[in-house]
Amino acid sequence: MLAQRAAQQSLRRLAASQPSMLSQMAFKNTLKPLAIGSSTQARPISTQKLTPTDSYEILVAQRKNRPSSPHFTIYRPQITWLNSIMHRATGAVLSGGFYVFGAAYLVSPLFGWHLDSATMAAAFGSWPVLAKVLAKFAVAMPFTFHSFNGIRHLVWDMGRQFTNQQVIRTGWITVGVAAVSALGLAVFV
Numbered sequence: 001m002l003a004q005r006a007a008q009q010s011l012r013r014l015a016a017s018q019p020s021m022l023s024q025m026a027f028k029n030t031l032k033p034l035a036i037g038s039s040t041q042a043r044p045i046s047t048q049k050l051t052p053t054d055s056y057e058i059l060v061a062q063r064k065n066r067p068s069s070p071h072f073t074i075y076r077p078q079i080t081w082l083n084s085i086m087h088r089a090t091g092a093v094l095s096g097g098f099y100v101f102g103a104a105y106l107v108s109p110l111f112g113w114h115l116d117s118a119t120m121a122a123a124f125g126s127w128p129v130l131a132k133v134l135a136k137f138a139v140a141m142p143f144t145f146h147s148f149n150g151i152r153h154l155v156w157d158m159g160r161q162f163t164n165q166q167v168i169r170t171g172w173i174t175v176g177v178a179a180v181s182a183l184g185l186a187v188f189v
Contacts, residue, residue, distance in 0.1 A: 079171035137186035
């Protein structure tokens with residue numbers, strides 16, 4: 001890469017200089033197609049001293065004029081990328097929830113919190129039925145979706161169900177089965 005840059009710079013200097021008649025003939029026949037000739041554009045630059053605050057304000061103003069990514073306005077939402085986003089989000093929610101609850105359970109005796117099973121069952125039992133169902137659904141839906149979508153990914157790893165129609169169909173099946181099983185877990189368990 002360095003040698004390439006050096007060769008380009010030397011060819012540019014050669015093209016910009018006023019060569020002699022003999023070198024003009026050699027240059028015209030051999031090197032001119034490779035060099036950047038007099039058609040090179042040059043723009044005068046002017047610099048000014050700016051404080052870091054001023055330069056940051058200019059940067060903020062430039063970012064406001066920058067166009068936003070057009071994918072939200074151009075592309076129609078598809079089940080493939082919605083399931084991909086949801087798979088990552090449910091994985092983060094589930095793992096984060098397990099870590100937070102596990103850490104809270106470990107430090108609960110130090111702070112006097114009652115996170116033992118009997119206390120939690122008694123507190124959950126005192127809730128209204130609708131609140132219980134909604135809480136169980138809120139926990140079951142990420143779990144079932146992440147599980148069924150993970151099975152879908154394992155099927156893909158085996159090289160099956162990978163055409164566009166199959167991917168779309170299995171995506172909707174995953175959403176449907178996850179919703180029905182989460183509702184079943186929330187209502188009947």
